Amino acid sequence: MRRPTLTLALAAMTALAAVPAAAQRKAAGTVLEGQVVCSLCWSEADRTVTPYGAKADLECADRCARAGKPQALAVAEGKGVTLYLLGPGRLKRSRGDWLDVIARRVKATGRVTVRGGQRHLSVDALEVLPDPAPGS
Numbered sequence: 001m002r003r004p005t006l007t008l009a010l011a012a013m014t015a016l017a018a019v020p021a022a023a024q025r026k027a028a029g030t031v032l033e034g035q036v037v038c039s040l041c042w043s044e045a046d047r048t049v050t051p052y053g054a055k056a057d058l059e060c061a062d063r064c065a066r067a068g069k070p071q072a073l074a075v076a077e078g079k080g081v082t083l084y085l086l087g088p089g090r091l092k093r094s095r096g097d098w099l100d101v102i103a104r105r106v107k108a109t110g111r112v113t114v115r116g117g118q119r120h121l122s123v124d125a126l127e128v129l130p131d132p133a134p135g136s
Contacts, residue, residue: 031109032084032121033129034075036101038064039085042074047081053103061102071098073108073121082119084112089122105129 037052038061045052052074065071072083086098089110109125 033107034073037074039072065097084119084121090124
């Protein structure tokens with residue numbers, strides 16, 4: 001007679017082995033580098049032509065944050081940019097938003113999940129990176 005617990009454990013181990021190691025690491029936690037942006041304001045311009053961070057972007061991000069719209073981490077991946085909506089993880093923030101680092105380059109460590117077709121990053125640690133040198 002087979003034990004159901006053993007069968008389930010073997011099935012789970014087999015399923016986990018079929019998941020690529022990179023996907024397992026991403027599910028368990030990951031480090032992403034990118035720019036903190038307003039998830040709505042980001043798409044108002046072609047960011048390959050108009051970099052994010054102008055005064056109008058910051059004012060829009062402030063209005064959106066007051067309206068409860070989420071900020072995101074814009075991460076260059078391949079030829080495009082992927083937005084990860086930012087949320088609290090182990091990192092406890094005094095504010096509910098990320099405006100203190102809006103338009104800044106950061107390295108964020110956390111857990112990536114996908115809900116409703118949108119990537120979310122629960123932030124466990126955040127490091128603000130130096131701004132790039134002019135012309136780079």
